[in-house]
Amino acid sequence: MSDVRNNRREAGGSSVITANRLLDGRIVWQVAEGDWSPMIKDARIIPNAEIEAAIAQAAARQQADGLVGVYGVQIESDEAAPTPVTVRERIRAFGPTVHPDFTPAAELEAHA
Amino acid sequence: MPDTIPAPALPVGHYGYDQVDRAFLADRVEQFRDQVARRIAGTLSEDEFKPLRLMNGLYLQLHAYMLRVAIPYGVLDSRQMRELAHIARTYDRDYGHFTTRQNLQFNWIRLEDTPDILARLADVDMHAIQTSGNCIRNVTCDQFAGAAQDELVDPRVHAEILRQWSTLHPEFTFLPRKFKIAISGSPNDRVAARFHDIGLVAKPAPDGGTQFDVFVGGGMGRTPIVGVHLRDDLPEEDLLAYLEAMVRVYNEYGRRDNIYKARIKILVQALGTEGYRQKVDAEFASMNRARYRLPPETVAAIRARFGTPDLNAPDDAAAQFDRARRADPAFDRWVRTNTHPHRAPGYISAVISLKPAGGIPGDATSAQMDTVADLADRYAFGEIRVTHMQNLVLGHVRQDELHALWQALRAADLASANIGLIGDIIACPGLDYCALANARSIPIAQKLGARFASPELQETIGPIEIKISGCINACGHHHAGHIGILGVDKKGEEFFQLTLGGSPGSDASVGQILGPALPEDATVDAIARLVDAYLVHRTGGERFLDTYRRLGAALFKDAVYATA
Ligand code: SF4
Numbered sequence: 001m002s003d004v005r006n007n008r009r010e011a012g013g014s015s016v017i018t019a020n021r022l023l024d025g026r027i028v029w030q031v032a033e034g035d036w037s038p039m040i041k042d043a044r045i046i047p048n049a050e051i052e053a054a055i056a057q058a059a060a061r062q063q064a065d066g067l068v069g070v071y072g073v074q075i076e077s078d079e080a081a082p083t084p085v086t087v088r089e090r091i092r093a094f095g096p097t098v099h100p101d102f103t104p105a106a107e108l109e110a111h112a
Numbered sequence: 113m114p115d116t117i118p119a120p121a122l123p124v125g126h127y128g129y130d131q132v133d134r135a136f137l138a139d140r141v142e143q144f145r146d147q148v149a150r151r152i153a154g155t156l157s158e159d160e161f162k163p164l165r166l167m168n169g170l171y172l173q174l175h176a177y178m179l180r181v182a183i184p185y186g187v188l189d190s191r192q193m194r195e196l197a198h199i200a201r202t203y204d205r206d207y208g209h210f211t212t213r214q215n216l217q218f219n220w221i222r223l224e225d226t227p228d229i230l231a232r233l234a235d236v237d238m239h240a241i242q243t244s245g246n247c248i249r250n251v252t253c254d255q256f257a258g259a260a261q262d263e264l265v266d267p268r269v270h271a272e273i274l275r276q277w278s279t280l281h282p283e284f285t286f287l288p289r290k291f292k293i294a295i296s297g298s299p300n301d302r303v304a305a306r307f308h309d310i311g312l313v314a315k316p317a318p319d320g321g322t323q324f325d326v327f328v329g330g331g332m333g334r335t336p337i338v339g340v341h342l343r344d345d346l347p348e349e350d351l352l353a354y355l356e357a358m359v360r361v362y363n364e365y366g367r368r369d370n371i372y373k374a375r376i377k378i379l380v381q382a383l384g385t386e387g388y389r390q391k392v393d394a395e396f397a398s399m400n401r402a403r404y405r406l407p408p409e410t411v412a413a414i415r416a417r418f419g420t421p422d423l424n425a426p427d428d429a430a431a432q433f434d435r436a437r438r439a440d441p442a443f444d445r446w447v448r449t450n451t452h453p454h455r456a457p458g459y460i461s462a463v464i465s466l467k468p469a470g471g472i473p474g475d476a477t478s479a480q481m482d483t484v485a486d487l488a489d490r491y492a493f494g495e496i497r498v499t500h501m502q503n504l505v506l507g508h509v510r511q512d513e514l515h516a517l518w519q520a521l522r523a524a525d526l527a528s529a530n531i532g533l534i535g536d537i538i539a540c541p542g543l544d545y546c547a548l549a550n551a552r553s554i555p556i557a558q559k560l561g562a563r564f565a566s567p568e569l570q571e572t573i574g575p576i577e578i579k580i581s582g583c584i585n586a587c588g589h590h591h592a593g594h595i596g597i598l599g600v601d602k603k604g605e606e607f608f609q610l611t612l613g614g615s616p617g618s619d620a621s622v623g624q625i626l627g628p629a630l631p632e633d634a635t636v637d638a639i640a641r642l643v644d645a646y647l648v649h650r651t652g653g654e655r656f657l658d659t660y661r662r663l664g665a666a667l668f669k670d671a672v673y674a675t676a
Contacts (some may be wrong), residue, residue, distance in 0.1 A: 021152075023222060091174065091544060096174075099205075099544075
C-alpha cells in the first residue's frame with residue numbers, strides 16, 4: 001500500500017510501478033500500460049522525472065486492471081536487474097525472507 | 113434443577129452457540145459475500161470497501177490479504193481447530209499463525225475466497241468480527257482459566273458476557289481508536305491486565321459472589337504506559353454498567369484529531385486517574401442501572417452454555433506421573449517448563465510450545481493443528497487454548513496420561529521444552545508480512561532460537577522473556593519484554609533498538625531504551641553478550657529481570673556496545 005516511505009525519490013534516479021492485485025492481493029509490477037507481472041525483473045524502468053505522471057496514469061485505470069494501491073518504488077541505479085532501494089520493497093519484490101518456497105521466483109518455477 | 117441437557121452437547125471451555133447466534137453469523141457472511149461481489153464488480157471503490165473488509169477481519173498486507181480469525185478468550189474446541197487446519201490447507205499455504213491477541217491469522221488469503229472461508233468458519237461457530245477497526249476487540253483471557261491452582265474465579269463466563277455485550281455494540285462501533293480488554297481470575301497476572309485499555313481481575317466478593325479489580329489506560333504502542341488501578345470492588349451485577357460508563361467517557365472525551373493520541377491511555381493521563389474516575393462515576397450514576405444490571409440468573413444462564421470437564425483421575429495418577437518423570441529425564445525437563453499446576457488432584461495443564469528452535473514463533477502447520485485437535489480429543493476433553501505468548505495449552509490433562517501426550521507431541525515436533533525460557537520468544541509478523549513494519553521480527557527470533565537452542569543452556573539461563581516488534585505499534589509486546597527488541601527504519605534499512613526491564617505481569621513495567629539501535633547483523637550477538645553479562649552478575653536464583661532491576665542498565669550497556 002502507498003506509504004510515505006515510498007515517496008523518497010532522488011532526482012536523478014529511476015523507479016518502477018507496483019500494486020496489489022484486487023482478487024488475491026498479490027504483488028505485481030508494471031511491464032507496460034495494462035500489463036503487470038509478479039516478477040520485478042519484468043518491470044518497466046521509469047526515470048524519476050516522469051514517474052509521478054506514470055503513476056497517475058496507472059492509478060486512473062486500476063479498477064479496470066484489477067489492482068489496488070498503485071505506487072512507485074525507487075530502484076538502485078547500479079544494479080543490472082531492478083532492485084528496490086529499501087528493504088521493505090526488496091521483500092515485496094523477492095518475497096518473505098522466512099519462506100524460501102513462497103518467493104515469486106520459486107512460485108514461477110513451481111508452475112513452470 | 114433436573115439434568116435435562118447432556119453435558120457433551122456443549123463444548124468444554126467455551127460458550128455453546130444457539131440458533132440465534134448461528135442465524136446472525138449466517139446473515140453476516142451473506143452480507144459480506146454481497147460486499148465482495150460489489151467490490152469485484154467495481155460498484156464499491158477500495159476506499160468504500162476497506163472499512164467493510166476490516167470489520168470482517170480482512171487486511172491487505174504486504175504480499176496478500178490476511179484474514180484474522182477471532183478466538184474468543186483464546187478457547188477453541190477440536191472441531192474448530194480442525195476447520196482452521198482445513199482452511200489453511202485449502203485456501204492458504206498449509207499453515208496458520210497464532211497471535212499475541214490469542215487469534216489466528218492466515219497470511220495468503222484471496223479476496224474471492226473470503227466469503228466461502230467465513231461460511232466455513234460460521235459452520236463451526238467462528239468468525240472474524242472484532243479483530244480489526246476502532247471497536248472493542250476480541251477479549252483476551254488467562255490461558256489457564258478454569259484449570260489453574262492459583263485461580264480464584266474462572267473468568268471465562270465473564271469474558272463471554274463481555275463478548276456478547278461488546279459484539280457490534282452500536283454505541284462503540286466507531287470509538288476514537290481500537291479498544292482491548294483482558295480478564296483474569298488469578299492474582300498472578302498472566303494476561304498483561306496492566307497493559308490493556310481495560311484490565312479486569314475477577315475475585316471472590318465478601319458476600320460470596322464475584323467482584324473485580326479494574327485497571328484502565330494501560331497500553332503499548334508509541335506511548336507505553338502501565339495502566340492505573342481504578343477500583344478493587346466492582347460488583348458483578350455492575351460489571352456491564354460500569355464498563356459501559358468507562359467506554360462512554362472515552363468515546364466522548366477521547367481524542368479523534370490525532371491517531372497517536374487517540375487511545376484511552378492518553379485520556380486517562382490527561383484527566384489524571386481521579387479526573388477520569390470522577391467522570392466515569394458521574395456517567396455511572398446517571399445511567400439506568402436496572403437496564404444494565406447483570407443479574408446472577410443471566411450469569412448462570414451463560415455459564416450453563418459452557419461444557420464442563422468431568423475431572424475424574426485415578427487415585428494413583430500422581431504416583432504414575434512421578435514414576436514417569438523419574439524414568440525419563442527428557443520428559444521431566446519438559447514437565448518442568450511446559451506444565452502448570454491444576455486445581456484438581458491428578459490433573460495438570462500442558463503447554464504446547466509453538467517455538468521450535470529456529471522456527472517461526474506462533475506458526476503451526478495444518479498437520480500440526482490436526483494433531484493438536486486429535487490430542488485434545490484424546491487427552492483434554494477436546495478443548496484447546498491459545499496463549500498471548502503464541503503457544504497452545506491443553507488445560508485438563510490427567511497426570512498419568514501426560515507422558516503419552518508428550519510422546520505424541522514430540523512426534524509432531526511440538527514438544528520444545530522452553531516455556532518461559534529464552535526460546536519462548538514473542539515475535540510479530542514484522543516486515544516479512546506486515547504492511548506497517550519497519551523491520552523483520554521473525555528472522556531475529558529464528559536466529560535467537562537457534563543460538564540458544566540447547567535445552568540445558570536455556571534452563572541454565574532461566575526465566576527470561578524476549579519480545580520483538582517490527583514497528584512501534586508493538587504487536588510483539590517489546591515494551592513488556594525483559595529484553596525488548598524494536599525494529600526501526602533508517603533510510604530504508606533495518607535497525608533494532610533494545611529495551612530492558614519490561615514486564616507484563618503483576619509487577620508490570622515498561623522496558624527502557626538501552627542505547628542506539630543496532631544493525632540487523634549485530635543484534636543477535638549483542639543479545640548473546642547481554643545474556644552473558646547477566647550470567648556473570650546474577651546472584652542466587654535471580655531471574656534476568658531481577659538482576660537488571662538490582663544492578664541497572666550500565667553493565668548491560670557496556671556488554672552490548674563495548675565491542676572490541
Ligand atoms: S508491531 Fe508493527 S510490524 Fe509488527 S505486526 Fe504490529 S504493525 Fe506489523
